[in-house]
Amino acid sequence: MAKLVTALNIAAPDEFYEKLIRAHEGLSDDESAALNARLILVLANQIGDAEILAEALEACRTPAA
Known part of the structure; x- marks a missing residue:
C-alpha cells in the first residue's frame, strides 16, 4: 500500500x-485560483492513487502546526 x-x-x-x-x-x-x-x-x-489523494486531502484540511 502506498503512503503519502x-x-x-x-x-x-x-x-x-x-x-x-x-x-x-x-x-x-480568479485567474490565480x-x-x-x-x-x-x-x-x-x-x-493517480486514490488512497494517496485521500490522505493528501485529509492532511491539507488541518493547518500545519
Whole structure:
C-alpha cells in the first residue's frame, strides 16, 4: 500500500517555489485560483492513487502546526 510522502521530496524546492510564484504574476485573483485548480488536477492525475489523494486531502484540511 502506498503512503503519502510528507518529507521534503523536491530536489530544488526554492526554484520550484519561484516558478510557482512567477506563474501567478499578472493574474487576477480568479485567474490565480483557476491556475491552482488546474495544477491540482494535473498533479492528482499524475499521482493517480486514490488512497494517496485521500490522505493528501485529509492532511491539507488541518493547518500545519
